[in-house]
Amino acid sequence: MNNPLIHDISIILTTLAPSIGAVWFNITKMNKNFEQFCKDRIEIDRTMLRNSIVASCYPILRRGFITVAEMDSLSEMYNQYKKLDGNGTCEMLFNKVKILEIKEKE
Numbered sequence: 001m002n003n004p005l006i007h008d009i010s011i012i013l014t015t016l017a018p019s020i021g022a023v024w025f026n027i028t029k030m031n032k033n034f035e036q037f038c039k040d041r042i043e044i045d046r047t048m049l050r051n052s053i054v055a056s057c058y059p060i061l062r063r064g065f066i067t068v069a070e071m072d073s074l075s076e077m078y079n080q081y082k083k084l085d086g087n088g089t090c091e092m093l094f095n096k097v098k099i100l101e102i103k104e105k106e
Helices: 004-063 068-083 088-098
Strands: none
Touching: 004 068, 004 088, 068 088
16 A cells, blocks of 8 residues: 555654654653642742741730631631641641630730
8 A cells, every 4th residue: 555645644753753752851841840840839838828827826825815817817827738738836836826715806
């Protein structure tokens, strides 16, 4: 079977093969770079949340009570922090804050 169409397609595919390989290589490299970016971004977010939680908890603990707005904000930050596999330091602080009396500022 010497079909000229098959022959032409074969030539085109042979010509395109190196380009397709190069494109695939670049896509793979970009994917690895994106994965690293995502890991770095998660670490940044976790660190920022941790700092915010710690900075919020200590004044509240010194004061001895928490407001509804503060509890809502801390709960939201803590839940996101846990989703990012945050450690036990914030959990300990959050648990101490949770048992405080909830009231409005005096």
